[in-house]
Amino acid sequence: AYKRFSELLPKEERDNACSARVAKSQILTLPELRANPFQHRICRVFSTSDNGDDSMCFEDFLDMLSVFSYSATSDVKSHYAFRIFDFDDDGTLDRKDLEKVVNCLTGPSEEFRLSNAEMEQLIQNILEESDIDKDGTINLSEFQHVVSRSPDFTRYGGLQR
């Protein structure tokens, strides 16, 4: 893992890779993240930088890899998945977050997005299935509850090392 991290750094800084930070644009060249529609959110969630530029140091990099590995527990995965899906970082998944998630899933180009009516119907269904306290948003425990009963989550949430 250290090797992969240091490969991302420009040549001069490779010697003190332990303390260096890698810019977001470099992180996004990783093959696992390149095709991922949630790449920006992933960088944002795992980055501990103070100035909001989403750069990652080696520890952040390790954090990210460990969460996505096969041996992470589903608690950990669902916790981080919740943070990734929470686009406005307010601690709950409301309608806008869900809309953004669905748009990420259907692809970057406009013509393959769902129509407004379809989006409404879909979000309604999702909230019906997962919103327990009927407040119109999904909080962390509701999310973890739903995900624990989904057989695909653990299968798809892992990166092959």
Next chain:
Amino acid sequence: RDCQQADIKYLSGWKRWKRASSKSLKKVLSEVKELSSYLELWRHDIHSIEGKFGTGIQSYFSFLRFVVLLNFTIFILMFSFVTVPSIISKYGIFNSSFAKIPPKNIEPHCTVYKPSGDKGLVYFYAYLKDLLSGTGFLEETNLFYGYYTIDVAWLSILRYNLPLAYLLATFAYLALSFLWIIKRSVEGFKQNLVHDEFQSYCNKVFAGWDFCITDPNAARLKHRSLQYELQADLEEERLKQKIADRTMKEKLRIYSLRIFINTIVIAVLSGCFYSIYRATVFSQENSNVSIRPDIRTDSIEAVQYLPSMVITLANFIAPQIFSFLIRFEDYLPAFEIRLTLMRCVFVRLANIGVLLFSLWSRISYCATDKCQACGYNYELYPCWESEVGQEMYKLMIFDFIIILAVVLFVDFPRKLLVSHCSCKLVQWCGLQEFGISDNVLEIVYGQTICWIGTFFSPLLPAIATIKYFIIFYIKKISLMHTRKPAARPVRASSSNIFFLVVLLIGLVLAFIPLGISIAHIPSSKACGPFRSFNTSWAVVPNTILGFPTGLQQVLYSIASEAFAVPFLMVICLVMFYFIALARAHKRVAEQLREQLVMVRFDPLFCTPKVS
């Protein structure tokens, strides 16, 4: 991560090694699986079709691939057990030889058979004509039953019972197809059962993206398939809601409309059957002029192809009528596909049935005493199995030509017209959608012909393999360039099983004509391996009589009633047991599902977790 590392520290050395080895084993297994999937035929093509057009159309292409493999296997089976020994013995390889034992107790006039191979000056067009209709030079080749006039073959020193091998190979390929289709549909069935309706939207949205995708192309395909799935689910839900909202008046209207349309459907079907019957009779009457080989004119060609043409016309028109009518019946899209498919299946398979029926009524029609001595119409059909084989061959070739012609002369010009001409009528017609049910039917129809025809023409599966191989590429090109994506996306999971069920229906229907030919109609005395037997089936009792007495006794007792009735009863009991088990499991699953929903409202589970 910290928890896991802490865990590892406490594990003893043995457990650590076990965990490491299971991890590496998993890795090796997944790599082997990936490697073996590279060997799969057309893997990349089908994957890209799935991405562009959705899983419904992809299921059609996987089905086509399955049919190609099935045909190839059948061909290998027949080839190795029937064709290869006959070639070896006829050409004397390895000091092999064969014997034609003239049948005893048979009137000599039954054994006269002179296939009219064109000798002397052969025009090129006659060659082509023979290629298309299986007559002439083709009749004498390995392709048809008549070539295998070998009663006993000796391969080096081994005595090879070719008639028995021929019959057993026929049974073997039927059984193989049956078992393979069932195995495949059971796999699909398992998938269908597991595909839960519970929480389906949340599953798709939160767990839908495969984080292992690294290739941008694969990502694009995944996006597309997710979009299709979501849209298909939403569409189905909307339609279900609409159906549930129907008032009594609307329901009455819809049901009476459905009854009316079903009567039209039955009328159309009867019309098709009658026209095929007349066409076959006409064609057989008029082509009898040609049994004297020196009289062959061009008009005979069209008459010979008349049944095939009428069948193809009926197969073409009837589905169009059905798919036009079904729009008025207002079903869910998945059910629409199935109902249209069932109706068209019925048309196609019954068409073959009517053709065969009319052929047989002519073959078995015996007016004179001389004819009755042979048991079949020896004047018109000295080697009737080859005739039936020729009809099947013609049907298959014609089917192939029609598919090619439709793609070349209908799809591509339509695409050109739509993209270059901007007049309103053309734009309104637009491009055609890929009709899944029509295409599946073509496959099932062709495959049923292949199954029936292989007994009469052992090399037919090879032709079928090549035909479907080419058709895959033709359909793919036609799909990519001339079709628009379906307006209503359709889900594939249950379609897969349904296609296999329809194929199974075709197979079961193929049993009937084969059963009648093998067991009921006397085999021709002039050609083929069953000359010295009454019927083709008679080979089996004959062989059994040659077994040692002990074995004979065992076999007779198995076939007797004293064994069959208790056996049937035991089978029924086992079946009832499994049905009861399945019902109990289903009930348990329902109860668990209800409990899961209740769990949501259990206060213990609603306390927020400390993160």
